[in-house]
Amino acid sequence: MEEAKGLVKHIVLAKFKDDVAPERIEDLIKAYAKLVHLIPPMKSLHWGKDVSDTNLHQGFTHVFESTFESIEGVAEYEAHPAHVEYANLFLSFAEKIVVVNYKPTTVNL
Structure with a gap:
């Protein structure tokens, strides 16, 4: 296995409060994406919604x-400061979150 040099992945799993409008969630995602341009060590952001057919997403x-x-x-x-401000806003709409940081490793077969 080979560890990617220095790279770190920052994963956030979120469940928004039931009364948060989809438009508000879209606004939060757009604001999150803008952090890539404001915080130099943040190289990219990808996001998506759970699409699994199992009920393991908790x-x-x-x-x-x-x-x-x-x-x-x-x-x-x-x-x-831009992240701190955004995180406070994001957390006000989140019911629960999990955050994990990891160094990606490639499995060589």
């Missing part, structure tokens, strides 16, 4: 995956 409906150049970059992102 109520989480949205997945957000960001890529950072290093674990130090994640720390810079977490402390950045």
Whole structure:
């Protein structure tokens, strides 16, 4: 197995409160995407909705995956004023979240 040099993936699983309008969720996602242009170590953001046909998602409906150049970059992102402001807004609409940071590893067969 080979670890990607320095790269860190930041995963957020979210379940929004039942009374949050779909348009509000779209606005939150657009605002999240703008952080890529405001916080230099944040290299990309991908997101999607759960599409599994099993009931193992534990109520989480949205997945957000960001890529950072290093674990130090994640720390810079977490402390950045634009992220702090956004996170407070995001959390006000979320019923629950899970956040995981990991260094991606490629399996060589």
